[in-house]
Structures are given as structure tokens and as C-alpha cells.
Amino acid sequence: TQLLEQSPQFLSIQEGENLTVYCNSSSVFSSLQWYRQEPGEGPVLLVTVVTGGEVKKLKRLTFQFGDARKDSSLHITAAQPGDTGLYLCAGIFGAGSYQLTFGKGTKLSVIP
Amino acid sequence: NAGVTQTPKFQVLKTGQSMTLQCAQDMNHEYMSWYRQDPGMGLRLIHYSVGAGITDQGEVPNGYNVSRSTTEDFPLRLLSAAPSQTSVYFCASSLKAVQMTGELFFGEGSRLTVL
Numbered sequence: 029t030q031l032l033e034q035s036p037q038f039l040s041i042q043e044g045e046n047l048t049v050y051c052n053s054s055s056v057f058s059s060l061q062w063y064r065q066e067p068g069e070g071p072v073l074l075v076t077v078v079t080g081g082e083v084k085k086l087k088r089l090t091f092q093f094g095d096a097r098k099d100s101s102l103h104i105t106a107a108q109p110g111d112t113g114l115y116l117c118a119g120i121f122g123a124g125s126y127q128l129t130f131g132k133g134t135k136l137s138v139i140p
Numbered sequence: 141n142a143g144v145t146q147t148p149k150f151q152v153l154k155t156g157q158s159m160t161l162q163c164a165q166d167m168n169h170e171y172m173s174w175y176r177q178d179p180g181m182g183l184r185l186i187h188y189s190v191g192a193g194i195t196d197q198g199e200v201p202n203g204y205n206v207s208r209s210t211t212e213d214f215p216l217r218l219l220s221a222a223p224s225q226t227s228v229y230f231c232a233s234s235l236k237a238v239q240m241t242g243e244l245f246f247g248e249g250s251r252l253t254v255l
Binding site for chain 1: 198232249
């Protein structure tokens with residue numbers, strides 16, 4: 029079983045602060061996704077990254093995929109209470125795999 | 141579009157009982173899967189299907205059966221429930237198999253408690 033390590037596990041910040049969460053593996057991802065989950069709901073896709081070194085922006089969220097495709101980060105600028113939720117990274121290991129492996133998630137609380 | 145629909149949303153079972161969690165999608169997706177989510181464990185893949193008539197095991201398949209007789213439906217069966225199967229179960233589907241970087245669409249989850 030491939031492992032994805034996410035850090036930090038919990039994060040509580042004030043509105044307006046910046047933050048970064050990380051997703052790491054000892055194996056190479058063929059692709060990596062970030063999801064956001066709110067209480068009582070299923071995860072919702074934020075972004076998919078495929079190419080090493082790739083950077084994608086989604087409003088105040090910036091996603092980076094490491095050059096070696098073993099790590100990724102999610103940076104949120106000027107966090108808002110609406111950003112509160114569980115952030116999950118999920119990766120495909122190997123181009124022929126049918127399995128999407130999830131990390132344990134980072135639980136973010138943004139305090140007004 | 142209803143998307144991915146799971147029933148029931150809540151269920152309480154006694155140890156040894158059997159039940160089926162239903163999952164239906166109306167997006168004509170090829171790929172369907174079942175995950176369980178436990179505190180501190182993240183989402184773990186139970187079973188998945190890449191098309192009607194084709195199923196395979198994920199990371200934690202023991203105690204669960206699946207079938208895929210139609211494109212739309214992917215039920216998850218618990219044959220003899222155990223307290224260790226207390227969890228929140230999510231069904232998810234994708235237009236194509238996930239290795240093609242397809243987006244997974246999740247249902248709202250089914251919360252199962254086994255006493």
C-alpha cells in the first residue's frame with residue numbers, strides 16, 4: 029500500500045492569515061489531486077496536477093507539484109472562514125493503477 | 141442531475157446482521173468505487189469497478205462484496221456486520237478510470253453503526 033503523508037494534521041488560524049499544507053510520498057505519483065470536504069458531505073475536487081513542477085491557481089489557492097512528483101503543496105492566501113474544511117490529497121501511483129489513494133487530510137479552521 | 145445518490149444516509153445494525161448500501165449515478169460514468177472514512181485514517185478504498193460486470197478489490201475489501209450489473213448501480217454488501225465496520229461510507233464515480241486523471245464525484249455518505 030502506497031502512503032501519502034499530509035501535514036499538518038490540524039491547523040487553526042485567524043482570518044486573513046496565509047497557510048500552506050503539504051502532501052508527501054516516498055513513491056512517484058503519476059497524478060495527484062486535492063479535494064476539500066465539509067462536514068456531512070463528500071469530498072469535492074479542487075485541482076488535478078500531472079506534470080512535475082506544475083503550479084495551478086484557483087482564486088486564493090495555489091497548488092504546486094514537486095519536480096520529482098513525490099510531493100505537493102496547497103497554499104491559501106488571506107484565509108477566510110469559508111475555507112474551513114478538511115483538505116485531502118489523493119494520488120495515483122503508476123500509470124496503470126485504477127486506485128486513487130488518499131492521505132489522512134488536514135483539518136483547517138479559520139477563525140473570524 | 142442528481143449526481144451520485146447513496147442510500148440509506150444512516151443505519152444502525154447489530155453484529156452479524158447483513159445489509160446493502162445502495163449507490164446510483166446518473167452521469168453515465170464508467171468508474172465507480174466505495175470508500176470508508178474513519179477518524180484519523182482518511183479515505184480507504186474498499187472495492188471499485190471500471191465498468192458493468194467488472195469489479196476489483198481495493199485496500200480494505202474484507203467483509204464486503206460488490207457487484208456491477210448495470211452502469212448506474214454499484215451496491216456494497218456487508219454479509220455479517222462487525223463493530224469494526226462502523227464507519228462513514230462514500231460511493232464515488234468518475235467518467236473514465238481514475239488513472240486518466242478523471243475527477244471523482246462523491247455521494248453524501250452513509251453513516252453506519254454496528255453494535
